[in-house]
Amino acid sequence: MAKFNNIFMVALILASGVLALFAQETEESISPSTLIDDTAFPPEGAMPPETEHTKYLEECARKVQAECGKEIFLGMFESLPVTKKCCLQLVKMGKTCHDDLVNAIIYLPEFSPKASVALSKSVQIWDECVLVSEQISPAPSPSY
Numbered sequence: 001m002a003k004f005n006n007i008f009m010v011a012l013i014l015a016s017g018v019l020a021l022f023a024q025e026t027e028e029s030i031s032p033s034t035l036i037d038d039t040a041f042p043p044e045g046a047m048p049p050e051t052e053h054t055k056y057l058e059e060c061a062r063k064v065q066a067e068c069g070k071e072i073f074l075g076m077f078e079s080l081p082v083t084k085k086c087c088l089q090l091v092k093m094g095k096t097c098h099d100d101l102v103n104a105i106i107y108l109p110e111f112s113p114k115a116s117v118a119l120s121k122s123v124q125i126w127d128e129c130v131l132v133s134e135q136i137s138p139a140p141s142p143s144y
Helices: 002-024 052-062 066-078 085-094 095-105 112-136
Strands: none
Touching: 002 066, 002 112, 066 085, 066 095, 066 112, 085 112, 095 112
16 A cells, blocks of 8 residues: 555656646647657656645645545546545545646556546546535535
């Protein structure tokens, strides 16, 4: 489990590093094939410089327990269920963080081939978790 957490965090950091590199590129256009070329990434074990976006993604990832991050990840890529406990953490983390983490992950070359399925599943997981959250603590009815 610790190994998965480390791999997940490295994937997250690499994704944010690539996104930061892409955002800084102003003079020349980057084609999608350049972005997923293995040579465009640092060698294994090398860490890209930490950016504000990297810090933001790390903060988002810390808002759910590691086991829940793993459940959500496997739900996106392996269609495994997400528990109520993890749904509550996901909803508490917020949709923006969820969407940004998903986008960072599917941007990585090892996950990009399944990007469309993972995106679709991430929306489905979010919607289901919102329903679970509302069932557990429903919004107060409006007073008149």
